[in-house]
Amino acid sequence: xxxxxxxxxxxxxxxxxxxxxxxxxxxxxxxxxxxxxxxxxxxxxxxxxxxxxxxxxxxxxxxxxxxxxxxxxxxxxxxxxxxxxxxxxxxxxxxxxxxxxxxxxxxxxxxxxxxxxxxxxxxxxxxxxxxxxxxxxxxxxxxxxxxxxxxxxxxxxxxxxxxxxxxxxxxxxxxxxxxxxxxxxxxxxxxxxxxxxxxxxxxxxxxxxxxxxxxxxxxxxxxxxxxxxxxxxxxxxxxxxxxxxxxxxxxxxxxxxxxxxxxxxxxxxxxxxxxxxxxxxxxxxxxxxxxxxxxxxxxxxxxxxxxxxxxxxxxxxxxxxxxxxxxxxxxxxxxxxxxxxxxxxxxxxxxxxxxxxxxxxxxxxxxxxxxx
Amino acid sequence: xxxxxxxxxxxxxxxxxxxxxxxxxxxxxxxxxxxxxxxxxxxxxxxxxxxxxxxxxxxxxxxxxxxxxxxxxxxxxxxxxxxxxxxxxxxxxxxxxxxxxxxxxxxxxxxxxxxxxxxxxxxxxxxxxxxxxxxxxxxxxxxxxxxxxxxxxxxxxxxxxxxxxxxxxxxxxxxxxxxxxxxxxxxxxxxxxxxxxxx
Numbered sequence: 001x002x003x004x005x006x007x008x009x010x011x012x013x014x015x016x017x018x019x020x021x022x023x024x025x026x027x028x029x030x031x032x033x034x035x036x037x038x039x040x041x042x043x044x045x046x047x048x049x050x051x052x053x054x055x056x057x058x059x060x061x062x063x064x065x066x067x068x069x070x071x072x073x074x075x076x077x078x079x080x081x082x083x084x085x086x087x088x089x090x091x092x093x094x095x096x097x098x099x100x101x102x103x104x105x106x107x108x109x110x111x112x113x114x115x116x117x118x119x120x121x122x123x124x125x126x127x128x129x130x131x132x133x134x135x136x137x138x139x140x141x142x143x144x145x146x147x148x149x150x151x152x153x154x155x156x157x158x159x160x161x162x163x164x165x166x167x168x169x170x171x172x173x174x175x176x177x178x179x180x181x182x183x184x185x186x187x188x189x190x191x192x193x194x195x196x197x198x199x200x201x202x203x204x205x206x207x208x209x210x211x212x213x214x215x216x217x218x219x220x221x222x223x224x225x226x227x228x229x230x231x232x233x234x235x236x237x238x239x240x241x242x243x244x245x246x247x248x249x250x251x252x253x254x255x256x257x258x259x260x261x262x263x264x265x266x267x268x269x270x271x272x273x274x275x276x277x278x279x280x281x282x283x284x285x286x287x288x289x290x291x292x293x294x295x296x297x298x299x300x301x302x303x304x305x306x307x308x309x310x311x312x313x314x315x316x317x318x319x320x321x322x323x324x325x326x327x328x329x330x331x332x333x334x335x336x337x338x339x340x341x342x343x344x345x346x347x348x349x350x351x352x353x354x355x356x357x358x359x360x361x362x363x364x365x366x367x368x369x370x371x372x
Numbered sequence: 373x374x375x376x377x378x379x380x381x382x383x384x385x386x387x388x389x390x391x392x393x394x395x396x397x398x399x400x401x402x403x404x405x406x407x408x409x410x411x412x413x414x415x416x417x418x419x420x421x422x423x424x425x426x427x428x429x430x431x432x433x434x435x436x437x438x439x440x441x442x443x444x445x446x447x448x449x450x451x452x453x454x455x456x457x458x459x460x461x462x463x464x465x466x467x468x469x470x471x472x473x474x475x476x477x478x479x480x481x482x483x484x485x486x487x488x489x490x491x492x493x494x495x496x497x498x499x500x501x502x503x504x505x506x507x508x509x510x511x512x513x514x515x516x517x518x519x520x521x522x523x524x525x526x527x528x529x530x531x532x533x534x535x536x537x538x539x540x541x542x543x544x545x546x547x548x549x550x551x552x553x554x555x556x557x558x559x560x561x562x563x564x565x566x567x568x569x570x571x
Contacts, residue, residue, distance in 0.1 A: 023374065023375050027375065098405075098409070128428060128503075129428060129429075129503030129504075129506060130428050130429050130432050130503075130506065133429070133432050133436075134428075134432055136432075136436060137432040137433070137435040137436040137440065138435070140435065140436050140439065140440020140441070140444070141416075141435065141439055141440060143440075143444050144409070144412055144439065144443065144444060144447065147444070147447050147448065147451065148409060150451075151405060151451055159451065162451070163448065163451060163452070166444055166447075166448055167448075169444075170441070170444060170445075173440070190506065
């Protein structure tokens with residue numbers, strides 16, 4: 001908290017210059033970061049959709065979208081517009097209220113979780129004390145929305161998809177939480193800011209991926225399963241279940257599911273980069289660069305440089321992981337439901353438990369490397 | 373009255389209304405699926421009340437445990453055994469209703485008595501610890517509340533093993549209440565790949 005840009009403080013001081021009270025200034029400030037993050041999330045989805053189309057095309061030796069804008073960059077916007085103007089159909093035998101509430105319940109927790117994603121020392125919506133725990137709690141709400149839409153569609157494929165989604169989500173949440181717990185044990189804090197700061201000692205050498213390699217892999221597998229990406233996309237397996245819980249959906253309600261799953265993918269990638277890849281940290285510590293350039297760490301130039309490199313690094317790491325996820329989706333076959341549950345309960349759960357125990361032991365043995 | 377207090381009051385009113393209406397809906401609605409979803413809403417609103425009391429860790433734990441685990445499992449169970457059956461009309465429904473109403477009223481009077489006799493105000497406003505509460509809860513769980521904590525975990529383990537024994541098909545082949553063979557069809561069961569059977 002000693003250095004870094006504090007936009008909220010400067011904004012409030014700026015408004016107070018016009019004679020507004022600090023309360024009013026705070027209320028004017030509040031929606032700004034929220035809107036910014038929402039816009040960032042949606043733009044991130046557009047980029048990811050374009051990447052998915054282009055990378056899948058490359059994996060299958062096609063060209064992919066190329067007429068909408070240069071290299072087809074406008075294709076996701078065309079997709080979105082198409083979904084926006086499509087007719088909104090509720091099947092006549094479906095349950096109207098639950099059918100509408102389902103997609104909303106799926107999307108809201110995902111967007112709320114962006115509350116804790118930091119892009120820099122002060123560049124996040126709120127540094128809540130429970131930090132990463134909030135994300136775990138919020139992501140557990142999602143299966144209710146999936147079950148709701150699966151039930152309300154009044155279609156056996158939808159119901160099966162909803163049940164599968166819930167089963168998958170419950171089984172992979174536990175190893176996910178356990179591998180986060182190992183990180184929290186090393187940090188002594190649940191806050192995402194503290195987690196990143198704890199990794200910032202010597203640049204790339206102190207990133208958590210070196211101290212938690214098993215946790216990193218378990219977390220990544222579980223995050224992919226929570227996002228329902230191939231190889232774990234059983235809830236919407238096209239060949240078996242048409243499209244799972246999305247079968248009866250059209251237009252904007254389908255777009256909510258679509259948006260939710262992609263926002264969730266980006267969020268998971270961001271969290272992996274925060275928990276294991278040093279968050280906004282540059283591979284070489286910024287303090288060293290500042291010393292090399294003979295500039296004080298509080299100089300305005302260095303502060304702006306740190307903030308912008310923070311955002312660039314966070315986004316870069318996240319999109320590297322998104323790239324790996326897309327590549328995995330187009331190159332791996334889907335697992336069966338019993339293989340999926342076996343992997344979750346009989347492999348990942350014991351491994352993440354052992355990882356937690358070993359981390360606790362190492363923390364006692366080598367407090368200087370594993371957090372004191 | 374400043375903005376913070378007004379916001380708090382509005383949030384409290386909305387949350388309490390949702391809790392009361394939702395709880396009534398759980399009991400009074402005919403459709404059990406609606407009741408299960410409303411239960412989730414009530415749990416969420418209770419988590420909101422915890423947030424208003426500055427207990428963010430308890431609020432998140434409430435969402436994780438009650439909404440994410442308990443409620444999802446309830447809905448899951450309802451959907452797995454979603455049988456449409458006509459319930460037999462009960463003859464002495466009136467006397468049953470009278471008995472249950474009196475029991476509920478007794479419990480309510482007990483709660484009201486607790487409410488009136490307990491001293492709710494904190495000794496000093498500095499007692500609220502806010503974000504530090506996570507550490508405090510951890511300290512208490514591993515010092516003076518260690519025994520209850522461990523006993524609770526053993527209890528949960530026993531419940532889990534019991535559930536596994538009950539669910540194992542080779543242990544329970546007959547329905548306890550009717551004595552008929554249990555319908556052992558699961559919606560999805562692990563099976564050999566189709567191709568291996570054909571060869």
